[in-house]
Amino acid sequence: MWRANPSNNQGKKYAIIEAKATAGIARPTTKYLASRLGVLSEKHKGKPVIQMDHHWVKQRVDRLMISLSPDIRADFRPYSQNANYSIICTRHIIAVSLLVEPGLSHIEAMMDDTKSDLDHAVHSGIVIHKYGEPTIENIIKEKRRRLTSKGNGNKPK
DSSP: OEEOOGGGTTTOSEEEEEEEEESSOOOOSHHHHHHHSOEEEEEETTEEEETTSHHHHHHHHHHHGGGSOHHHHHHHGGGTTSSOSTTTEEEEEEEEEOSSTTHHHHHHHHHOTTOOGGGOOOOTTOEEEEEOHHHHHHHHHHHHHHHHHTTSOSOOO
8 A cells, every 4th residue: 555646646545556577578458467366265245356356455454454554544444334445545556577677687686685776776678567447447357257257267365
């Protein structure tokens, strides 16, 4: 969860961010992202709970609430009885492909305890795809469609 600037976050004060990284190619498609979202074993209103759907976000925020600062808890409190927190936060998914340079050098730098962030400053060339609310809803619909067509063949988390 990030505190966001409402002027560039659809008028909402908070953003729920999910980051996905791959050593392969992060395809900028709904199907690709849907394949990367997890599925919980529980169901909500007869449907599987999918990572980043509104029910999943509400569960996560509710669990985090006790560890959040009092001002953040106060912001969320008026909406705690709602079905979800879409009134106060937006959802974002960021997909990063680390297959190409300098992605591999980022991985190597992170694995090397003798280096700091300052030792590795090459940041051009990483492929990043960003998705916001309308697209996330389509990604979740695609995940539900795939689960239905596969007979819920995905393993729950």
